[in-house]
Amino acid sequence: MWVQVVRVVGRARTRLRGTGDAGMSTSEYAVGTIAACAFAAVLYKVVTSGAVSGALQAAVERALDVQF
Numbered sequence: 236m237w238v239q240v241v242r243v244v245g246r247a248r249t250r251l252r253g254t255g256d257a258g259m260s261t262s263e264y265a266v267g268t269i270a271a272c273a274f275a276a277v278l279y280k281v282v283t284s285g286a287v288s289g290a291l292q293a294a295v296e297r298a299l300d301v302q303f
Contacts (some may be wrong), residue, residue, distance in 0.1 A: 281287055 282291075
């Protein structure tokens with residue numbers, strides 16, 4: 236009985252773990268790094284734009300002007 240349970244658990248672990256490569260290759264790291272840099276550049280442009288900058292400044296000013 237226990238031998239069957241051990242076999243089933245072993246097979247389930249093998250399926251969950253997968254049989255392919257466990258890590259990324261150098262090209263996948265390069266593509267991921269480029270994508271992250273592009274996303275950071277777009278996010279920087281959005282946050283430093285006039286409309287967003289003004290909205291953030293207004294929100295901070297409202298938060299600092301709260302009466303306790």
